[in-house]
Amino acid sequence: MLGCKPAGTPLEPNTHLKGQEGDPVDKGSYQRLVGRLIYLSHTRPNITFAVSMVSQYMHDPHSTHLEAVYRILRYLKSAPGRGILFSKHGHWRVDCFTDADWAGCPDDRRSTSGYCTFVGGN
Structure with a gap:
């Protein structure tokens, strides 16, 4: 490689x-x-x-x-x-986001989903 x-x-x-x-x-x-x-x-x-x-x-x-x-x-x-740099912020707010691809796999029609969680501005 x-x-x-x-x-x-x-x-x-x-x-x-x-x-x-x-x-x-x-x-x-x-x-x-x-x-x-x-x-x-x-x-x-x-x-x-x-x-x-x-x-x-x-x-x-x-x-x-x-x-x-x-x-x-x-x-x-x-x-x-x-990459992600985790830095220090003055708050601890939690923000969450999600997305999905319903039945996107051609073999078994399984769904793919993902999520992101941001803690304290990171």
């Missing part, structure tokens, strides 16, 4: 991953990569949607899913200084 070309977005536009596409890959290494991306998404909310898409296939990953994970890593390489 050191010599790879950086990507401008976490996923290709209009990406729709499917269950049994491509060759099977090592489940353990895929789960470790996606687990680390889930942890990283707490401070990098711009990758949260892409990570939620690839995490749906942790039980049976294939080469197309791994390529999507590599795309997220290439995107992270293009933006090394971005």
